[in-house]
Amino acid sequence: MxxxxxxxxxxxxxxxxxxxxxxxxxxxxxxxxxxxxxxxxxxxxxxxxxxxxxxxxxxxxxxxxxxxxxxxxxxxxxxxxxxxxxxxxxxxxxxxxxxxxxxxxxxxxxxxxxxxxxxxxxxxxxxxxxxxxxxxxxxxxxxxxxxxxxxxxxxxxxxxxxxxxxxxxxxxxxxxxxxxxxxxxxVGDRLQEAFWREALWLIKDDICDTETLDNVIRYSFGLRWAQMGLFETYRIAGGEAGMRDFLSKYGPILAWPWTKLTDVVDLDDNLVEKIVGQSDAQSGQRGIRELERIRDQNLVGILQALKAGDEGRGWGAGELVADFEAHLWKTAPKPQLNPTSEPIRLLEVKVHPAWIDYNGHMTEYRYTQCFADACDVLLQLIGADIDYVKAGHSYYTVESHVRLLAEAKLGDALYVKAQLLPSDGKKIHTFMWLYRASDDTLLSTYEQLTLHVSSKESRSVPPLPEVMRKLKPLIEAHADLPAPDAAGRSIGQRK
Structure with missing residues (x-):
């Protein structure tokens, strides 16, 4: 490539x-x-x-x-x-x-x-x-x-x-x-310039201020454009008859004297001061780097949402993120599994702003996400990777239990360790611990049972030999480890 x-x-x-x-x-x-x-x-x-x-x-x-x-x-x-x-x-x-x-x-x-x-x-x-x-x-x-x-x-x-x-x-x-x-x-700047020109007239003529105009965009067609663009959005607006019906209904509107796209606004001192004052008030005097971070965080959220669309294949720019991730997985060095008689360290991650709830702590489901991501790392290590899934085989979680023991806050570095409990390959029984890296505080534990499944047969089957070949030494290495104190706990059981 x-x-x-x-x-x-x-x-x-x-x-x-x-x-x-x-x-x-x-x-x-x-x-x-x-x-x-x-x-x-x-x-x-x-x-x-x-x-x-x-x-x-x-x-x-x-x-x-x-x-x-x-x-x-x-x-x-x-x-x-x-x-x-x-x-x-x-x-x-x-x-x-x-x-x-x-x-x-x-x-x-x-x-x-x-x-x-x-x-x-x-x-x-x-x-x-x-x-x-x-x-x-x-x-x-x-x-x-x-x-x-x-x-x-x-x-x-x-x-x-x-x-x-x-x-x-x-x-x-x-x-x-x-x-x-x-x-x-x-293409892009031509479209933006036409939009910008009309926006300047709306501000100059006091139809609205800059914040109202931006809200019109971000609360309406901006959300549609982020996933489908212009023409596909309008095709839907045509209903079952599609684009032909849309053009027949709304095409004549183009002749109406609504806009001033061919008329250039005079950016005189008064208009410049009006826009600057409204824009400064709108931003709350935030600095450029803070605005960039807010923008980036929001964009990541939109991209992640679009990546999850269309049954996980992605939609719009999210499809490109999914393709990029597939390229990263494919080209990354294959992780090597070196089993020892100690719990295996699987994941290192930081708590970022999107993970924080209204209390200022990491929200509940993000603890589970850390364990799910650690499970993905384990599956990578034994060869049950994306290509393995595409070939019709996978491990499905069928049961899990999470305990929340301490709070994680913005910026905390975390890591996950895992121990295999008695497993046979067809089932993998795992116990995991989530720690804060700065002081090794135990934040959460997670017990998980996964079953190997053939998607073509829609039933549980033994893993393919190449996966079992990598998994078996890890099962054997952890066989003599004592069971964690919290293994097998039920909801509400005393500590």
């Missing part, structure tokens, strides 16, 4: 720093060049938010983090890179100078993507010696969470380059959509 071996980011602003975070969390060593005196601090703050978001996004094993190195020149940054992402300010003359330096110093086969949000790739290519490998790779903020990249080639860009870029992006959880023709603003 195509992959990015080394990346370079030229420009470390909001977009460039987020590109670097996406590369690094994808396991790719990345060189950064930005002459801004505060570049390292700004990039490190974006990286911290990105790592926090990824802790919430997936339990799939991320690759070892890539190394971020700051370079003293463009030439130094692009040396050895096979993907170079330019994210400097939106001035054509300035970009020409930067791209010329990149072109002269980069390997002739290195891909060069520009994060421009509107400049034409043919204009950007002008003067390059190797223009066929340069294209627009327009992302959406935050780049480390939102998966879309608009891939737009110029007159001299080869289709093979765009296809190669698309394949490489998939390995870091992004989807490259190839736009058929170059056009100012591409």
């Amino acid at each position: 195509a992959k990015i071996n080394q990346a370079a980011c030229i420009g470390g602003g909001v977009i460039g720093a987020a590109w670097a975070a996406r590369f690094i969390l994808g396991g790719i060593d990345t060189n950064m060049f930005d002459p801004h005196p505060e570049a390292q601090r700004l990039v490190s703050e974006v990286m911290a938010n990105a790592e926090r978001a990824y802790e919430m996004l997936t339990r799939a094993p991320l690759p070892n983090k890539g190394t971020l190195s700051f370079s003293n020149s463009i030439e130094e940054a692009v040396r050895g890179a096979d993907w170079i992402q330019e994210s400097v300010p939106e001035r054509l003359d300035f970009k020409h100078g930067v791209l010329a330096q990149i072109d002269a110093a980069a390997h002739p086969k290195a891909l060069i993507g520009s994060s421009t949000s509107g400049l034409m790739p043919s204009d950007l290519q002008r003067g390059m010696k190797n223009p066929e490998r340069m294209f627009v790779a327009h992302p959406f903020n935050p780049v480390y969470l939102l998966p879309l990249v608009e891939l737009v080639g110029g007159e001299k860009t080869t289709r093979a380059v765009l296809e190669d870029a698309k394949d490489k992006l998939a390995t870091i959880g992004m989807t490259g959509l190839i736009i058929n023709k170059e056009i100012e603003g591409f």
